[in-house]
Amino acid sequence: MLFAILAYHEEGAITSMTPEEDDALMGDLMKVHDNINEKNRLGPAARLDLTRSAMTLRGPGEGMITDGPFAETKEQLLGFYVIECDSADAAIDAARRLRRVNTSAVYEIRPIPFYLPGVAVGQE
Template structure:
């Protein structure tokens, strides 16, 4: 079963980190990614760009483009992982590894009802 692990955080907090603080956290997260890859569980993972650069499509038909994500939460969705785990408990265990190295983040684990891998992204 595939699970999406959605990583939420207070964006202003993340943006306040020094480059060294950010690099240290990313190193720790990449260590978890390496472990999950070795276990054959990790699919695509992404760190999303700033919400100030996001747009939302809202409304019928072609929809209207609105600036921003307009999430009504304190935290913003800043990244995601796709995991291939045998059970929800296994996906939760993997998300706990991420939480240990990024304790101020919030991780939502959600089953993916349909997963269709797309074409490989170009390098760079």
């Protein structure tokens, strides 16, 4: 089953890092990525740009584009992973490994009921 691991963080904590601190964090996260991917289970992963560059499409018909998401939270969605796991417990374990190196982040784990018509996910 596919799971999304959504990485939330306070943007200010990330943008206040020096380039060296950011490189060190990303290096540590890449080690976790490599470990998770030992069985080729790590799918797309991305660090998103700042929320001030985001746009939201909402409303009827063609909708209207507005600036940003305006969530009333301290943390913003800053990145995501897609990972194939045999169970929710395995996805939780992967998120815990990510958090061990990114201790101030919040990780949301959500199953992905993804399908492509006529194509079974995880099968050739």
